[in-house]
Structures are given as structure tokens and as C-alpha cells.
Amino acid sequence: MKFASFLNLVWVINSSNGFSIQNQNRFCTGLYGSQSSDEVVLQKAFSVGTLVEFTAKNDKVHVGKILNVEHKSSGGARYEIMSHEGEKYNIADKAVNFAMPISPNDEKKLPQIFDDFATALEEPETELLKDLDMSVELLEMAWEETLEDESHELTAKSLIDLVHSHTASAIETYKAWKLLRGNFSHVFFKEIKDHGRVVAFKAKAMKAVEAAKQTFCRNPENAESDLCWV
Incomplete structure (x- = not known):
């Protein structure tokens, strides 16, 4: 057994x-x-003719126009771009920092828009403020308004609408986006990214802004900034 x-x-x-x-x-x-x-899912890509700010392999930032769009076997988008300086680049989608779609109306004045785009790329914050007819005080007021909004979020276009009550042009949108990414705005806002690109800005809490102001103004380089006298 x-x-x-x-x-x-x-x-x-x-x-x-x-x-x-x-x-x-x-x-x-x-x-x-x-x-x-x-199945391979193709990444949503910007269309041919779109103006973009992009970062090249040497980490230098350029503006250019998309000449061609293709997708890798993995589905990721790649672009052939002609820079404003006339040089060609092949970049991945993640290298695009900002995209400026061109409307049929803008197409007629594309050379001027492209030139303005290249000029704006090199402008310091103080020049951007002048071009947009803004000031540090208005930037702080925009932060206060955004803080009261339920989403606490601000975009480049909504900044123009909030301050000037009109729809932003393509160049105004880019300049506002650059301004919101600058040192002044970082006192008031945090960047919001989507697929690695900065697409919006979130208002910081009041205590965080006060702390950021103190840090900003302790820097000797910022001692004469309007932000430290607001």
C-alpha cells in the first residue's frame, strides 16, 4: 500500500x-x-510649411521651415527643415520646441513672418516686453488672474487676450511663449509640457512666488530689474 x-x-x-x-x-x-x-501607430506630425523653433544636435537653437515629413519604422516623426540661415537639417519630432502653423492669409507675407520669427528668436526679455507692449506689472497681474482661474493655466495666446483683449498673431504668440519661458515669468509660472514640448504655464502659489521673487532679486544681475521694485 x-x-x-x-x-x-x-x-x-x-x-x-x-x-x-x-x-x-x-x-x-x-x-x-x-x-x-x-500595429505601429504613426506619431502626429506637423505639416509641411510649418515654421518651427528647433534644437539642432549641437544644442544650438534655430528657426526654420518644414520641407518634408516622414515616419520611422517605429512610427516616430522626422522632419527635413530649411533654417532661416539657409541650411538643411534632419531632426526628430522631439527636437521641435515651438511650431507656428501658417494660415492662408499668412502665406502671402511668409517671408516677413519668417524674418520676424528669426529676429524674435534672439530677442532678450526686455525687448519682448516692449514688442508686446507689456511690463512686469502686467505680467504679475496676469499671474493673479490666472491664479484665480480654476485651471490655473495660461498659454501664450491667452496671455495676449488677457492683457490686450485681441487674438494674438502668429508672431505675437511666439514672442509671448518666449516671454513666458524667461526669467521674469519663471517667478510666477511653471512650465507645462506635452510630449516634451512646453505648451502652457501654470500659476505658482502665492508663497512660491514670494520665495521666487526673493531669490531672483538677491542675484546682483537682477538688482535693477523692475520685478524687484514691484
Whole structure:
């Protein structure tokens, strides 16, 4: 009886192990099958003709116009771009910092817009404030308004609308975006990114702004800034 019981036990163990291995193999086959059947999803890409600010491989920032769009086997978008200086670049989508779609109306004055885009790229914050007819006081007022809004979020376009009550042009939008990414604005706002690109700005809490102001104004380079006298 003991020997028979032992044989039964061995049979149960072997049967159990065989069952487990068989099911593991089925699971792996199903897993590989699901991987091989996955379809590549093409990344949403900017259209040909779009003006962009982008970062080249040497970390230098340029503005340019998209000449061609293609997708890698993985689905990621790549662009052939002609810079404002007349040089061609091939970049991945993640290298695009800002995109400026060109409307049919803008198409007629594209050369001027492209020139203005290149000029704006090099402008310091003080010049951006002048161009946008803004001041540090208005920037702080925009922060206060945004802080009261339920979302606490501000975009370049909504900044123009909030301060000047009109729809921002393509160049105004870019300049406002650059201004909101500058040192003045970082006192009041945090950047919000989508797929690595800065798309909006979130108002900081009041205590955080006070602390950021103190840090900003302790820097000798900012001692004469209007922000430190507001």
C-alpha cells in the first residue's frame, strides 16, 4: 500500500508539473503573438510649411521651415527643415520646441513672418516686453488672474487676450511663449509640457512666488530689474 501510494504521489507531481509547463508555454506563445500583431501607430506630425523653433544636435537653437515629413519604422516623426540661415537639417519630432502653423492669409507675407520669427528668436526679455507692449506689472497681474482661474493655466495666446483683449498673431504668440519661458515669468509660472514640448504655464502659489521673487532679486544681475521694485 505504501509503495502504491508513493507511485500515485509521483504520478500526481509529474502530472502537475507537466500541466504547469504546458500552460506556461501557451502563455508565452500568446504573449509573443500579441506583440507580433501590434500595429505601429504613426506619431502626429506637423505639416509641411510649418515654421518651427528647433534644437539642432549641437544644442544650438534655430528657426526654420518644414520641407518634408516622414515616419520611422517605429512610427516616430522626422522632419527635413530649411533654417532661416539657409541650411538643411534632419531632426526628430522631439527636437521641435515651438511650431507656428501658417494660415492662408499668412502665406502671402511668409517671408516677413519668417524674418520676424528669426529676429524674435534672439530677442532678450526686455525687448519682448516692449514688442508686446507689456511690463512686469502686467505680467504679475496676469499671474493673479490666472491664479484665480480654476485651471490655473495660461498659454501664450491667452496671455495676449488677457492683457490686450485681441487674438494674438502668429508672431505675437511666439514672442509671448518666449516671454513666458524667461526669467521674469519663471517667478510666477511653471512650465507645462506635452510630449516634451512646453505648451502652457501654470500659476505658482502665492508663497512660491514670494520665495521666487526673493531669490531672483538677491542675484546682483537682477538688482535693477523692475520685478524687484514691484
